[in-house]
Amino acid sequence: MEPPSWFWAILLAWLVGRDVTNSSLSPSTKETSGTKRPQLGLTATIGLVILAVAGLLPAITSTLPSSIPExxxxxxxxxxxxxxxxxxxxxxxxxxxxxxxxxxxxxxxxxxxxxxxxxxxxxxxxxxxxxxxxxxxxxxxxxxxxxxxxxxxxxxxxxxxxxxxxxxxxxxxxxxxxxxxxxxxxxxxxxxxxxxxxxxxxxxxxxxxxxxxxxxxxxxxxxxxxxxxxxxxxxDATSSVSSQQLPHSRxxxxxxxxxxxxxxxxxxxxxxxxxxxxxxxxxxxxxxxxxxxxxxxxxxxxxxxxxxxxxxxxxxxxxxxxxxxxxxxxxxxxxxxxxxxxxxxxxxxxxxxxxxxxxxxxxxxxxxxxxxxxxxxxxxxxxxxxxxxxxxxxxxxxxxxxxQHKPRGRRAAESDIEAVENGHEIREKGESPNLVWSARLNVQNLILGLPMENQFEARKETVGREELAG
Incomplete structure (x- = not known):
């Protein structure tokens, strides 16, 4: 399995840090080591640091909250x-x-x-x-x-x-x-x-x-x-005492x-x-x-x-x-x-x-x-x-x-608790206050797999057509 991007970013950061550290050693230290390491130029070092940070950025941002309610x-x-x-x-x-x-x-x-x-x-x-x-x-x-x-x-x-x-x-x-x-x-x-x-x-x-x-x-x-x-x-009423005393229980x-x-x-x-x-x-x-x-x-x-x-x-x-x-x-x-x-x-x-x-x-x-x-x-x-x-x-x-949905049809049928004002009238289209994608108004779309309809946008379009016709 291919290592994730953050693995390569950490590896690059370590290499950069090691080389920068080596480049800062005193001449006497490098002479007594008996070895010579190729040193990175300033431009290459900065480039690798930027690359390392860019590689780590997705991993960092993925842990941050997004669109959190307050x-x-x-x-x-x-x-x-x-x-x-x-x-x-x-x-x-x-x-x-x-x-x-x-x-x-x-x-x-x-x-x-x-x-x-x-x-x-x-x-x-x-x-x-x-x-x-x-x-x-x-x-x-x-x-x-x-x-x-x-x-x-x-x-x-x-x-x-x-x-x-x-x-x-x-x-x-x-x-x-x-x-x-x-x-x-x-x-x-x-x-x-x-x-x-x-x-x-x-x-x-x-x-x-x-x-x-x-x-x-x-x-x-x-x-x-x-x-x-x-x-x-x-x-289970028989276990009410023990279950309520468990700390942090589900x-x-x-x-x-x-x-x-x-x-x-x-x-x-x-x-x-x-x-x-x-x-x-x-x-x-x-x-x-x-x-x-x-x-x-x-x-x-x-x-x-x-x-x-x-x-x-x-x-x-x-x-x-x-x-x-x-x-x-x-x-x-x-x-x-x-x-x-x-x-x-x-x-x-x-x-x-x-x-x-x-x-x-x-x-x-x-x-x-x-x-x-x-x-x-x-x-x-x-x-x-x-x-x-x-x-x-x-x-x-x-x-x-x-x-509470108001269905298409006779207004008198809307309530079983009280008489409806103007109950003899016919409601041509159903409505549900404050629901954007009303489930009742999208039944046919749900059955046919069609996009959901916003009842308020549809209503605005209807009013606009009526105004143009008038």
Missing amino acids: MLEVGQSPLITDKQQQQTAAPDKQEEDIARIQNATLGFEKVFVINLPDRTDKRDALSLVGTLTGIKLEWVRALRGADVSDKALPLGVDRQGWRDGGIGSWRSQMNAIRTMVEENISTALILEDDADWDVRLKQQLMDIADGARLLTGMAKQEPLFQTNNLPAPAA PHSPYGDDWDILWLGHCGETFPERIPGHEVVDLASARYTYYAMRDDETIWIGGDLNREPGTRWVHFSGGPTCSAGYALSQAGARKVLHALSVGGTLIAQLDNAMADLCRDHTPWDAARARPADTATAHVNGAPPPGYAGARMRCLSVTPAVIS
């Missing part, structure tokens, strides 16, 4: 890069670990999709998308509100004030979460049946996993977070084991310090630190309200809305099932109720959460029963990487 603390300049902050395994081990996201369940143990049996159209569409993008989906039978007994409704739910679809959505997702608890599923991604994603989702998630592990790793160094932290349950999830909810799909999100009335304790905390993925070509909109165009952020949740796609750990599934079904008061629709958990009941808040024992306590400032001290560890991705 950490950005609120209101400050970029501080540190992700690779510089790895505190556990070596980079090659970490990359190998995160590569598990390339599997058929995106690095989670399961990917669930909630679907009403009569919405065969939605199942057909998402089955195609899942197969073409290499994702294995497991279907959860959704319920309508009328299928849920009044006796099974938690405190706070009044059929007169709640939409039937809202009750059905809550119970359907509780069923999926309960399955996680019953089967001790370590992590699961839960999708609604109108979900869509970029065809490059797996690569996006590998970058997101870097951010999730880095932020939770930073948070675990904080005494308050550490005090209120809960260990992630092991896949996490069960490539996203790390120190989160409860990972919001990958939402309609909108903010950063914790921007929540009205939120009390910022320490801006240096991981809670107010963002992990930035810059120059992300999978983004169409300009990141956080054009604050940094082309940037996607991983951060601790501020309060996301909608539930197009979110992941739960086993610890998170237990907390949500308890708070939103068993022991809590459901004061809002499911997505907003989960956002309340992530907004006000994190490890940072648990120490100062006040108990509540009245139905009006939440209005007066204290959390409602079942919410206090939940110690939720929630991470969000902004902009989201999972979107």
Whole structure:
């Protein structure tokens, strides 16, 4: 096998160094040696040095990071890069670990999709998308509100004030979460049946996993977070103690084991310090630190309200809305099932109720959460029963990487939860907010092996043709 270029470069550098050293010897030294070595001229020596450095340059530059996402603390300049902050395994081990996201369940143990049996159209569409993008989906039978007994409704739910679809959505997702608890599923991604994603989702998630592990790793160094932290349950409950005590053990999830909810799909999100009335304790905390993925070509909109165009952020949740796609750990599934079904008061629709958990009941808040024992306590400032001290560890991705697709066809068919405005109208072309290479809009291209289509560029071309025709 031919030696690599760096071998020849090192050899040349050694020869140059040896000859230069010999040329610097005193005349008496050379006379007593009894031998004469040919000496290199100055020009030849400089040439060999340049050649040696040029040969070593590829080997040197290959070890340098390229296009590394950065950490950005609120209101400050970029501080540190992700690779510089790895505190556990070596980079090659970490990359190998995160590569598990390339599997058929995106690095989670399961990917669930909630679907009403009569919405065969939605199942057909998402089955195609899942197969073409290499994702294995497991279907959860959704319920309508009328299928849920009044006796099974938690405190706070009044059929007169709640939409039937809202009750059905809550119970359907509780069923999926309960399955996680019953089967001790370590992590699961839960999708609604109108979900869509970029065809490059797996690569996006590998970058997101870097951010999730880095932020939770930073948070675990904080005494308050550490005090209120809960260990992630092991896949085998009988070995939970020993497995949790192993130092630097491989996490069960490539996203790390120190989160409860990972919001990958939402309609909108903010950063914790921007929540009205939120009390910022320490801006240096991981809670107010963002992990930035810059120059992300999978983004169409300009990141956080054009604050940094082309940037996607991983951060601790501020309060996301909608539930197009979110992941739960086993610890998170237990907390949500308890708070939103068993022991809590459901004061809002499911997505907003989960956002309340992530907004006000994190490890940072648990120490100062006040108990509540009245139905009006939440209005007066204290959390409602079942919410206090939940110690939720929630991470969000902004902009989201999972979107709610609006399909071509009758607008009335878009939602099973609420009536759609102008439902009698026909949508001529489907769309998925913020997804550049929408998987749903590229199904035919994926089947035929054609180049992917950017829905926004195609839309601009269409508008341009219409303007010319006008």
